[in-house]
Amino acid sequence: VKDLELPPLDGVLASLGDYVAIPSDSRNADGGTMRRAADWIAGQLDFAGGRVEETGGHPVVRGEWLGAPGAPTVLVYGHYDVQPTGDESEWLSPPFQLTVVDGTADGAIARGRGASDDKGPVFLVVAMLQAAIAQRGGLPLNVKFLIEGEEEIGSPHLPGYVREHARELACDLVISADGAQWRPDEPSLSVASKGLVAFTITVEGARDDLHSGRYGGTVANPAQVLAAILASLHHPDGSVAVPGFYDGAAPPDAARRAELDAVPFDEERFAAQLGVTETYGEAGYSTLQRLWERPTLEVNGVAGGGRYTVIPHVARGFISCRLVGDQDPVRVLAAVRGHVERLGARGVRVTVEQDGGAVPAYRIDPAHPAIAAATEALRAVYPGEEVLLAVIAGTLPATTLFEQVLGAKTLFFSFSTADEKLHAPNEFLRLRRVHEGMRAWDALLASMADGPHRLQPVRLPDLAEAKA
């Protein structure tokens, strides 16, 4: 196979600029705008029969190039929707106008909503594949595409769509062009993501808000009971105090601890970047160990009453737990419920209600051939650098969906970087990632097609079971 001649950066950025110009904010844009973005990326998939399909919500973009019979099949996943812009006055250039800036602290960048999450990382794969087919007449393995339009709003229609089209989407591996390199300093591969269970604790007292003078001291105060409950969820040492919470969350072994300890990680710089005076968390673990290997229980918000003199009749705490290993999100929620019940608050009603889905932690075996292939591909692009096995401390429900319905593991292979202001004003993509990413994807597919890291066939699970 001859070396790929990479498409010139100017042309890639011009096309990406057209794509970014379509404000496909899935939370706020109208159906026509979302459809234009879907049509645009489907149009780039001409070589794979690119098309737009209905889902009941924002449509998905599908396509498949199946010209390598007998070779493995990968499903490239990504999304064409973007986050809202946030406060537009904070943007240094218009959010939907891709703007190249040279010589920033991050090198040359292209700024715009979706540049890094996820229009840029998807488009660089597509542009690479276009070039590969043009120059070589084909690809080394079969490639299917599933590019959704609702990732930023929790993919509400994706599970139904994937179940309905499981046979068409069957593959040996999902490769996600969504995700991110952990840091710009070294190449990394994510081998795990955390699970998630979120819930609301509601404390209800009197029928209505009561005047804090005319009724002060007579009835239990829901805001105070809520505070006591929330305070009881952690020990003073930062560990979670809910009995049973840690079941299934085995501490990292000595080897993994040593691995993480070897990762260059500047605590002070990390804290300064976030604007805090020091890091904080579960005692007995380093910051990186906590972030990657330990489950967390974070209070996401509190609400009730206000800055007026009442005893609020209701107060709510919003909580999410990120899970690791074999923690069962359903049992975690039950453990919290039991803990709250045992506190036995008087004179109020306390309920614990789940919010959204319960997602277990996800993990791809570091010994999976996809990791070996990806490591080799990254080494080819970043010679002499160690490839870090990282963890996405966030939660990616699609990984569990693909495993359950398609029987396929998901490899994260994105050339976004986690610090590129994803979801914030002034999102950007490092320009160097465009060609780095193309070369890495080219190497990855070649490595997965044949040789020691060739993908093993995956059997589609029984659909009846998958639909259960």
Add this chain to the structure above:
Amino acid sequence: VKDLELPPLDGVLASLGDYVAIPSDSRNADGGTMRRAADWIAGQLDFAGGRVEETGGHPVVRGEWLGAPGAPTVLVYGHYDVQPTGDESEWLSPPFQLTVVDGTADGAIARGRGASDDKGPVFLVVAMLQAAIAQRGGLPLNVKFLIEGEEEIGSPHLPGYVREHARELACDLVISADGAQWRPDEPSLSVASKGLVAFTITVEGARDDLHSGRYGGTVANPAQVLAAILASLHHPDGSVAVPGFYDGAAPPDAARRAELDAVPFDEERFAAQLGVTETYGEAGYSTLQRLWERPTLEVNGVAGGGRYTVIPHVARGFISCRLVGDQDPVRVLAAVRGHVERLGARGVRVTVEQDGGAVPAYRIDPAHPAIAAATEALRAVYPGEEVLLAVIAGTLPATTLFEQVLGAKTLFFSFSTADEKLHAPNEFLRLRRVHEGMRAWDALLASMADGPHRLQPVRLPDLAEAKA
């Protein structure tokens, strides 16, 4: 002095209906509407030179009948502004259309915003005085009027106005037609109101909200720190845990405890009316003792983050303390600050900021001649019933203002009742209170003018000092 022939109820209600029809909601109404309400009640004060005066905010209504030289002078205080209606769909009749309903569980009532707070209680005094002058040619003592239009929004312009006009407002006693009888079951006089100091505890962490996955477990969570701080403010037995909080709050003595224990008070009915399963508060005191005699610290609200997976960068708790006896609101706030500082939360910034004014508790000596006169007046109207010495557990900053600037104590003498849905939809006034109130005010003024309960002269404090 011949007995007063009370004005017929129909006529009083017709006039009050005109007054209620002016939607003088001081938070939302335009200046013209507020002025119409001021003009209306000023027009009723023709016998006292009623007029409207500017304050910089909503105007005040002033007037004075000074035809009893040598007799004491009282200043009648009230307000012509009303609370917002709240959800109009909850009203059983239009809020600004006074609607008479017979045979309710509360007897015959007049429903409408302001009927009980404070248009009705003020107007019944005015209508009684009109009748007295018409029938008797004069009053037994001098009466001044100060009816403000900003009571429901914290009287922001009242202190300045009263200081500017202290000489004109000089009196031997303020009688407030605002306030309320504690219950419909027995006559009561309030001899104290609680002090108030309110503050916001702000906990700030990172510069921005952080993704609860990508940063979970790495930094202190402001919502969790806030919960720990708020939980630390009370002991498990319901008492306040802030060292120094109770300084100056002497527990009620055995006599006062016995007095309160003798008040018929149905705990279960009280709880059921509020919609709670049980009452709750500081251990060692009955509900009524806590309400009337003990200071409280209530969390009025909590805010921060929301039902989305972040570590909020800021969380706030809104707190108000109601004070008794000699508690110093400034020292109470300092005690809370010290307590919070000693907790020493790590990785966050915690501030405690005062909200609004710091008002000490207010008290009128039960031996004050005004209390004796008022007791006698109530006994005349409610023969055979004990007059309960009650406490307004709310805070009335105007009382402290009048004492500081005019040197005069304030007697609460309102014929509103505390259960008449003040500030809520379907506010009402018991019709029987109209004539009861008129007879009581007539008896009160006579008793204060001459005889054993004649008011003692009050000296206007040095104005330079009062303005300091």
